[in-house]
Amino acid sequence: MSKSGASHPEDASLDPEESRDEGQHPKGEKDILSAAFSLFLCFCLLFLFSLTLKARISAYDGTSHQEAIIKAQKAQGFLANRKLGTELQGIETPHFIIFSDFSSQERKKQAETAEVLYHSFDNVFKITANRDKMWDGKCVLYLFTRKEDFLKFAKRYDYYDASQSGGYFRIEQGQVRVVLYHPPPGHPRSIEETLVHETAHVFLHFYRKVVAIPKWLDEGLAEYFRFEYNPKSPEKKHYMSVISSKVKKRDNRSAKKMMTRTNPSGPDDIEGYATAWSMVEFLLTYNKHRFVHFVKLVKEGMGQEEALRKSYGGWNYRKFEAAWRDYVTKEYT
Known part of the structure; x- marks a missing residue:
């Protein structure tokens, strides 16, 4: 029998509709290639996403x-x-x-x-x-x-x-x-x-962690650095006069009120700004390292009175206020 007339098992299994030109692939093979290509695309997208995420995190960490x-x-x-x-x-x-x-x-x-x-x-x-x-x-x-x-x-x-x-x-x-x-x-x-x-x-x-910051601490520290920049600011002298008068009359806002309510209450609350600045100045003057520890604890979510206790040798609101009032009496007159 001539070679051209020989029967080949692989030829007999082909459906005429599935016949293909050279270079084409059967349907099953197409499915496999399509799935493989889809997986490759998914892998590429995930890889790019991971690079983007890594860049974002690294940048925020200040490392790259x-x-x-x-x-x-x-x-x-x-x-x-x-x-x-x-x-x-x-x-x-x-x-x-x-x-x-x-x-x-x-x-x-x-x-x-x-x-x-x-x-x-x-x-x-x-x-x-x-x-x-x-x-x-x-x-x-x-x-x-x-x-x-x-x-x-x-x-x-x-x-x-x-x-x-x-x-x-x-x-x-x-x-x-x-x-x-x-x-x-x-x-x-x-x-x-x-x-x-x-x-x-x-x-x-x-600093350290992005969280909500007590208003008195936020505004008080901002004013502290402002007066460090300009110690002769007329507003500093005015703040000292306001607080000195309030403490002398025992009419000052309590430490507990300052720390547990929104103080200062707004841009026109001069007493609130003055008290916030004065309390921050006192805490820093008393002990800078303890103040930094206090801020770290507050940033970590600890209550302010507990943070005072742990940072300033057992102070509660009352003891803190008493020490602050003594400081104002001695330094602002």
């Missing part, structure tokens, strides 16, 4: 990808100029990127002020020595000479009505920006003091 973040941050101010018609100029320091439309001399002063604050906070909390996690990239500051530009930026970028504010900060995916404008003539604070106050909030927010 910071250069890319900083590069993107540097472009933000110039994009704002295009969108808002502003004339921001950039200046970079070791820990900040500052966009400001002030004069070059004023921009230099603002940059120096930001770094002074960083080192003041570091002096208390030892964030450099302890390699504490802070923000990603650098802290970005926007400083405007005109309130109109400040309001436009707040509305366009942060959907925020800043008409009742002299400054604010926003946190997004581990990064932060602080936005301020020049106070009007006659205002008791310079823009540098406002910069210190608002940025101190950012430092405390990021």
